[in-house]
Amino acid sequence: MLSNNLDDAVAQHPRELITYGGNGAVFQNWAQYLLTMKYLATMTDEQTLVMYSGHPMGLFPSHKDAPRVVVTNGMVIPNYSSKDHWEKFNALGVSQYGQMTAGSYMYIGPQGIVHGTTITVLNAKRMQRAKHPSRKGVLFVSSGLGGMSGAQPKAGNIAGVVSVIAEINPKAVAVRYSQGWVDEVFTDLDILMPRIRKAVDTNEVVSIAYQGNVVDLWERLATEEMYVDLGSDQTSLHNPWAGGYYPVDIDFVEANRMMAEEPDKFQAKVRNTLRRHAAAINKLTTGGMYFFDYGNAFLLEASRAGADVMKSDGTFRYPSYVQDIMGPLFFDYGFGPFRWVCTSGDPKDLAVTDRIAAEVLEKILQTAPTDIRSQLQDNLHWIKEAGRNNLVVGSQARILYLDSMGRIEVAKAFNEAIRHGEISAPIVLGRDHHDVSGTDSPFRETSNIYDGSSFTADMAVQNVIGDSFRGATWVSIHNGGGVGWGEVINGGFGMMIDGSADADRRLKSMLLWDVNNGLARRSWARNQGAMDAIRREMERTPQLVVTLPNIADENRIKAALKHK
Numbered sequence: 001m002l003s004n005n006l007d008d009a010v011a012q013h014p015r016e017l018i019t020y021g022g023n024g025a026v027f028q029n030w031a032q033y034l035l036t037m038k039y040l041a042t043m044t045d046e047q048t049l050v051m052y053s054g055h056p057m058g059l060f061p062s063h064k065d066a067p068r069v070v071v072t073n074g075m076v077i078p079n080y081s082s083k084d085h086w087e088k089f090n091a092l093g094v095s096q097y098g099q100m101t102a103g104s105y106m107y108i109g110p111q112g113i114v115h116g117t118t119i120t121v122l123n124a125k126r127m128q129r130a131k132h133p134s135r136k137g138v139l140f141v142s143s144g145l146g147g148m149s150g151a152q153p154k155a156g157n158i159a160g161v162v163s164v165i166a167e168i169n170p171k172a173v174a175v176r177y178s179q180g181w182v183d184e185v186f187t188d189l190d191i192l193m194p195r196i197r198k199a200v201d202t203n204e205v206v207s208i209a210y211q212g213n214v215v216d217l218w219e220r221l222a223t224e225e226m227y228v229d230l231g232s233d234q235t236s237l238h239n240p241w242a243g244g245y246y247p248v249d250i251d252f253v254e255a256n257r258m259m260a261e262e263p264d265k266f267q268a269k270v271r272n273t274l275r276r277h278a279a280a281i282n283k284l285t286t287g288g289m290y291f292f293d294y295g296n297a298f299l300l301e302a303s304r305a306g307a308d309v310m311k312s313d314g315t316f317r318y319p320s321y322v323q324d325i326m327g328p329l330f331f332d333y334g335f336g337p338f339r340w341v342c343t344s345g346d347p348k349d350l351a352v353t354d355r356i357a358a359e360v361l362e363k364i365l366q367t368a369p370t371d372i373r374s375q376l377q378d379n380l381h382w383i384k385e386a387g388r389n390n391l392v393v394g395s396q397a398r399i400l401y402l403d404s405m406g407r408i409e410v411a412k413a414f415n416e417a418i419r420h421g422e423i424s425a426p427i428v429l430g431r432d433h434h435d436v437s438g439t440d441s442p443f444r445e446t447s448n449i450y451d452g453s454s455f456t457a458d459m460a461v462q463n464v465i466g467d468s469f470r471g472a473t474w475v476s477i478h479n480g481g482g483v484g485w486g487e488v489i490n491g492g493f494g495m496m497i498d499g500s501a502d503a504d505r506r507l508k509s510m511l512l513w514d515v516n517n518g519l520a521r522r523s524w525a526r527n528q529g530a531m532d533a534i535r536r537e538m539e540r541t542p543q544l545v546v547t548l549p550n551i552a553d554e555n556r557i558k559a560a561l562k563h564k
């Protein structure tokens, strides 16, 4: 898993030990890598390897049921968690930015993000279609053809929309075009605009890259009053000062020079660009566009730059994709990015797992309650098509959004297939940190939690502690990831299953906790879907006893307080 994160075919900057997201590090330096490999090669199953932000602190005696590796990345004292602190601690070599699955050895290449982006765009499209049933094509405009953002055009094609994605870096455009994830590339807006119109009018499914600054694209769309159905942004605004977001009106090479030599001027240009960016979006949303923040800190940085993105009550003018889609439709029901990797490296094993997972899902669907049927159906469709979509880069891995029951049933079926030799070698189970329970992030994963607790990080910390004593093979907890350093605490796990009865015991115990911890918290925050889902889980699992909220009548509370 660790080597896959650093493989030339998988990692964004393998020589710099960066897996994805511009600065998502596995290690800080190659000495740490060599030492870690030595420890992993010599350790026993009664030792645990302790990793501090890429630094292998050493092997400590433990026991067979303990995790073999415990990883922390970027954990700092909360008052010292600004972006400047990160620059300093990273330069000193005492801390690193592990993103989510980079520093936890759980990255499976772009297919993870293709699946997540597909279900987001698909559900956004359904919402818009319901509002405007007479429209022909659905136009989706966004930016970024990088590590994760590059999934947008591929997902757009799977979801059946016209996607137009702006990307300033010609190299990033060339990679996605040569891969076949982008169908057409344009550099001239005069030629691009009629092409978009034609695609929408004829209900074509096509992915188009605009090689240029996204603000030029948005301003042109706004000037021509083009009807855009869906809009978002996936520049790397979690890292605005060091190449995550390019200012408008200066070319790419000059921007890179200015960033290094005149950082203050560069930052002022970024802020100005963000204000223009938001102004164009505001104009288009007034005309009916649905805009959502894609978890890249766009609204956060735009607000810091003084852009017009706030409502009078101090909240953002636009929702995050988690608030409207991923949270209420998926996380609140326990659906999240479960994944597995075949350690044999054999595509035949992966094909067997795809078949088994589809069979398990079909069985679950037979008795599934109505509120989760469409999620199950979308995922069944995904897993049936997964082989054909050819999404494996690096290890033979698969992602599938599943809930608690789905994850446990699929994992049990895999373990049995390993036991009977139907799958030739052990499987590693895991998930993206971007999940139901693993991540506390008020501007993303927990942005649909409204009781004030979205700024707490108890859930993520509890999650990793709970996973570690319920049988995970390794666990990790990080500061940063996605929306940026200081903005999120996120954790994950890896669990190797080898067909044994012991693996059966561990997977049931750990996966149940790993999903239902978050459901209990989301339910306590009075999210309706989570309240329903945790009640169902308690019926299935009598030992699970969760404190449920009582929903009080708001008017009565108000009246009582007034009376007092």
Ligand SMILES: NC(=O)c1ccc[n+]([C@@H]2O[C@H](COP(=O)([O-])OP(=O)(O)OC[C@H]3O[C@@H](n4cnc5c(N)ncnc54)[C@H](O)[C@@H]3O)[C@@H](O)[C@H]2O)c1
Residues within 6 Å of the ligand: 020, 021, 022, 113, 116, 117, 143, 144, 145, 146, 147, 148, 149, 150, 166, 167, 168, 169, 172, 212, 213, 214, 215, 234, 235, 236, 237, 238, 239, 243, 244, 245, 246, 247, 248, 294, 295, 296, 297, 434, 481, 482, 483
């Ligand atoms: N979609 C999700 O579910 C999800 C999940 C995790 C993280 N994110 C966030 O999305 C962002 C993108 O991630 P990534 O891995 O693709 O990063 P990346 O840095 O590889 O890609 C971002 C791309 O945006 C381009 N860009 C920057 N400014 C631009 C501008 N003004 N106009 C046009 N293009 C511009 C860059 O050249 C770069 O190629 C990150 O902030 C990441 O944390 C999204």
